[in-house]
Amino acid sequence: MAKKKKTTTKKKASGFKKPNLNFTRKQKVIFGSFLILFGIALLVAFTSFLFNWKVDQSTLSQLSDRSVETQNWMSKFGAGISNFFIYKGFGVAAYSIAVLVSLTGFYFFFGMNKTNLKVFWFWGVLVMIWFSTVLGFFANSNALLGGMIGFETNDFLQDYLGFAGTILLLAFILIVYLVARLNITPEVVAKYFHKTKNEVAEDFDEAQQQSSTFENEENSSTTNQSISVNNFDNSSSNSEETEAELAIKFEQKEEGQESAAIQHEPEDKNALNEAENATATPEVKSPVKEKIVIKSNDEEDVAMEVETAEEEEEEDSLSKKIVKDFGEFDPTLELSNYKFPTIELLKDYNAGGSSITIDQQELEENKDNIVNTLKNYKIEIAQIKATVGPTVTLYEIVPEAGIRISKIKNLEDDIALSLAALGIRIIAPIPGRGTIGIEVPNKNASIVSMRSVVASSKFQHAEMQLPIALGKTISNETFVVDLAKMPHLLMAGATGQGKSVGLNCILTSLLYQKHPAEVKFVLVDPKKVELTLFNKIERHYLAKLPDSEEAIITDNTKVINTLNSLCIEMDHRYDMLKDAMVRNIKEYNEKFKARKLNPEDGHKFLPYIILVVDEFADLIMTAGKEVEMPIARLAQLARAIGIHLIIATQRPSVNVITGMIKANFPARIAFRVTSKIDSRTILDSGGAEQLIGRGDMLYTQGNDLVRLQCAFVDTPEVEKITEFIGSQKAYPDAHQLPEYESEESGTGLDIDVDERDKLFTQAAEVLVTAQQGSASLLQRKLKVGYNRAGRLIDQLEAAGIVGQFEGSKARQVLISDLVALEQHLNNE
Numbered sequence: 001m002a003k004k005k006k007t008t009t010k011k012k013a014s015g016f017k018k019p020n021l022n023f024t025r026k027q028k029v030i031f032g033s034f035l036i037l038f039g040i041a042l043l044v045a046f047t048s049f050l051f052n053w054k055v056d057q058s059t060l061s062q063l064s065d066r067s068v069e070t071q072n073w074m075s076k077f078g079a080g081i082s083n084f085f086i087y088k089g090f091g092v093a094a095y096s097i098a099v100l101v102s103l104t105g106f107y108f109f110f111g112m113n114k115t116n117l118k119v120f121w122f123w124g125v126l127v128m129i130w131f132s133t134v135l136g137f138f139a140n141s142n143a144l145l146g147g148m149i150g151f152e153t154n155d156f157l158q159d160y161l162g163f164a165g166t167i168l169l170l171a172f173i174l175i176v177y178l179v180a181r182l183n184i185t186p187e188v189v190a191k192y193f194h195k196t197k198n199e200v201a202e203d204f205d206e207a208q209q210q211s212s213t214f215e216n217e218e219n220s221s222t223t224n225q226s227i228s229v230n231n232f233d234n235s236s237s238n239s240e241e242t243e244a245e246l247a248i249k250f251e252q253k254e255e256g257q258e259s260a261a262i263q264h265e266p267e268d269k270n271a272l273n274e275a276e277n278a279t280a281t282p283e284v285k286s287p288v289k290e291k292i293v294i295k296s297n298d299e300e301d302v303a304m305e306v307e308t309a310e311e312e313e314e315e316d317s318l319s320k321k322i323v324k325d326f327g328e329f330d331p332t333l334e335l336s337n338y339k340f341p342t343i344e345l346l347k348d349y350n351a352g353g354s355s356i357t358i359d360q361q362e363l364e365e366n367k368d369n370i371v372n373t374l375k376n377y378k379i380e381i382a383q384i385k386a387t388v389g390p391t392v393t394l395y396e397i398v399p400e401a402g403i404r405i406s407k408i409k410n411l412e413d414d415i416a417l418s419l420a421a422l423g424i425r426i427i428a429p430i431p432g433r434g435t436i437g438i439e440v441p442n443k444n445a446s447i448v449s450m451r452s453v454v455a456s457s458k459f460q461h462a463e464m465q466l467p468i469a470l471g472k473t474i475s476n477e478t479f480v481v482d483l484a485k486m487p488h489l490l491m492a493g494a495t496g497q498g499k500s501v502g503l504n505c506i507l508t509s510l511l512y513q514k515h516p517a518e519v520k521f522v523l524v525d526p527k528k529v530e531l532t533l534f535n536k537i538e539r540h541y542l543a544k545l546p547d548s549e550e551a552i553i554t555d556n557t558k559v560i561n562t563l564n565s566l567c568i569e570m571d572h573r574y575d576m577l578k579d580a581m582v583r584n585i586k587e588y589n590e591k592f593k594a595r596k597l598n599p600e601d602g603h604k605f606l607p608y609i610i611l612v613v614d615e616f617a618d619l620i621m622t623a624g625k626e627v628e629m630p631i632a633r634l635a636q637l638a639r640a641i642g643i644h645l646i647i648a649t650q651r652p653s654v655n656v657i658t659g660m661i662k663a664n665f666p667a668r669i670a671f672r673v674t675s676k677i678d679s680r681t682i683l684d685s686g687g688a689e690q691l692i693g694r695g696d697m698l699y700t701q702g703n704d705l706v707r708l709q710c711a712f713v714d715t716p717e718v719e720k721i722t723e724f725i726g727s728q729k730a731y732p733d734a735h736q737l738p739e740y741e742s743e744e745s746g747t748g749l750d751i752d753v754d755e756r757d758k759l760f761t762q763a764a765e766v767l768v769t770a771q772q773g774s775a776s777l778l779q780r781k782l783k784v785g786y787n788r789a790g791r792l793i794d795q796l797e798a799a800g801i802v803g804q805f806e807g808s809k810a811r812q813v814l815i816s817d818l819v820a821l822e823q824h825l826n827n828e
């Protein structure tokens with residue numbers, strides 16, 4: 001069974017590579033310009049052929065003879081190729097070929113998405129054949145029109161379908177073209193005519209109103225009277241109809257207070273015209289509008305327009321048009337030749353044999369031991385089942401009715417003793433299974449190779465944003481999780497238990513699935529050796545601060561700037577999301593790819609950013625609480641905007657993994673730890689102290705604990721992968737994070753006088769009076785925070801008022817009294 005699985009996964013892995021038919025940018029420009037010019041040459045030759053074909057045709061058989069002259073503007077080449085395409089080919093419809101060739105040239109030259117090109121060629125050739133067949137009807141009067149192919153096709157169709165049949169077939173093809181290619185449906189045509197009708201009516205109204213305004217102006221004194229008479233006449237002659245019309249009018253009045261045109265009685269014609277003009281102005285822009293005409297009593301039409309066009313729809317159709325013309329935005333275009341690492345770069349640790357090494361005898365022995373031990377404590381078993389995993393075997397037992405589960409749980413040590421094995425874990429009961437699980441380590445644990453998990457179909461076909469193949473479960477299934485869903489991961493384990501391998505496994509998974517345009521890593525490696533290999537992919541996958549030289553941060557003091565910079569990036573991304581009216585990075589990028597967001601408004605494709613901290617305890621110790629705040633902020637807010645944190649630590653103590661950190665890292669991985677307390681700190685439950693090490697781990701994402709064997713990826717394998725990626729064309733530099741100005745950055749000794757703190761003079765007076773240069777004194781007296789007090793001291797030192805930093809002692813005050821201070825400050 002296991003072997004069978006293996007062969008299928010291998011097949012899938014080998015089918016993973018895509019053939020590479022891409023040109024480099026230079027090749028595209030050269031090839032593109034050739035095609036454009038070739039297309040133009042064809043146009044020139046074809047046009048000339050139309051005038052000179054009769055003369056040139058007699059020379060065609062002697063084209064190889066240099067002395068023979070042709071009339072074509074492109075000489076022998078022009079005459080030959082035109083004869084081929086026009087006379088022997090498609091007639092005048094052959095112009096399509098020249099246009100299509102030039103168009104192809106443009107696509108290559110400007111590096112545009114070529115999917116549209118295929119569509120152009122398909123329809124272009126179809127139109128050409130259609131035209132030449134239609135023109136084939138006139139072959140007798142002019143052989144050039146339809147060309148030989150047009151004539152023959154026409155002739156062929158007429159033989160089988162007759163004249164009428166051929167015409168009907170050609171008409172059908174025309175309809176297919178109009179509907180499928182040009183989207184011209186009966187509705188569209190009807191809409192167009194409706195629109196034109198409206199426009200004519202509108203013009204007519206306008207003209208009428210203008211003439212009546214003119215009349216109005218001339219007879220201003222008499223008009224009111226005549227209208228009132230008209231009103232009277234109308235209402236008396238046609239009272240029912242008028243009532244109904246008036247009712248509509250008043251309704252409109254009540255609902256649409258803003259419509260001045262309706263509120264005014266027709267006697268105020270100037271106002272009416274003005275109002276109408278005002279409402280008419282936006283009409284010009286609105287693509288769809290509906291007109292309700294309400295007749296008034298004086299035979300004049302009061303038109304109210306209801307505009308139904310929405311700007312967003314217009315934008316939508318604009319983006320659709322851009323997508324139609326250029327295809328969706330492709331973030332990978334800049335590195336379009338990028339090749340994903342191949343599976344061969346990973347080592348197959350189980351080559352030549354099955355990955356499971358437990359033998360039948362071991363299984364039997366363990367089973368007997370478990371049954372006997374439980375029997376000794378008077379626990380009878382109704383059923384027992386074994387599932388063999390890569391490092392441990394799970395024995396699931398169903399005890400006889402009436403046995404208390406806590407009784408079995410308490411026997412953990414006794415069972416371990418009887419099996420003479422470390423790392424026995426009892427899960428009582430197994431959630432959702434109704435059994436009790438006893439995990440017993442295999443005598444010969446087998447390695448779960450990274451190769452096997454990367455090649456697994458579960459990973460290959462994972463429909464996840466950031467898929468990570470962590471390893472294999474106890475039932476030997478590949479375990480794949482989505483980092484984007486976690487959304488942050490906390491990893492802990494004692495030294496040498498597999499943390500670094502685990503981190504490499506996560507990073508490798510992402511390298512196998514994500515293009516450099518889609519994901520960027522920010523790596524913090526205080527141990528300086530663990531992540532150095534990833535330096536090779538700096539310009540592909542890493543992100544760094546603009547002014548830093550190294551992309552991998554090994555100096556803890558620099559981490560604070562990076563974290564704050566990530567916070568700025570986070571805020572910026574939230575603004576972009578808000579602007580785009582989407583809720584998360586996935587929707588944002590989809591909208592951007594569909595060209596619904598304008599890059600000129602600051603929108604761009606957002607890669608996922610993954611922050612990896614290899615030794616968090618070390619970071620907290622050196623950089624202190626200052627790192628905790630931005631980490632907690634990122635962890636709380638960054639999930640929607642694609643910034644994910646992976647934090648690993650050797651020392652899972654409560655002062656490192658604080659409540660604030662824990663609350664925001666629901667996904668946790670525990671490798672073997674030394675005590676139950678550590679296990680509780682990471683997982684909120686025991687169990688990690690009973691693991692056997694070497695990548696044996698427990699994973700939780702807020703609810704159940706899953707025991708996994710972490711996939712093993714060795715340093716040489718990572719090196720090969722990074723070398724493979726690093727040797728390919730890269731971006732000019734690592735991804736730039738936003739610049740961050742640290743609060744302390746202005747505290748050099750060359751502080752500008754203008755940049756001094758507002759409390760500078762007050763601070764100087766406090767220290768000179770007390771003759772004590774201490775920051776805490778300033779904090780107390782001026783009620784300022786520690787940072788500001790520190791900055792003030794630096795400024796006072798720069799001004800020569802206090803002396804240099806002297807460790808634990810307070811700084812010396814260099815000015816004796818307030819008078820001297822005043823003098824000192826005046827002399828500056």
Ligand SMILES: Nc1ncnc2c1ncn2[C@@H]1O[C@H](COP(=O)(O)OP(=O)(O)OP(=O)(O)O)[C@@H](O)[C@H]1O
Nearest residue numbers: 494495496497498499500501650694695710711712
């Ligand atoms: N998944 C695994 N499968 C098999 N062996 C493993 C696995 N993970 C780790 N090991 C073994 O354990 C050793 C130590 O692993 P790793 O370097 O990852 O430990 P670590 O927890 O990072 O230690 P430290 O904290 O001291 O850096 C590896 O060299 C390897 O031999």
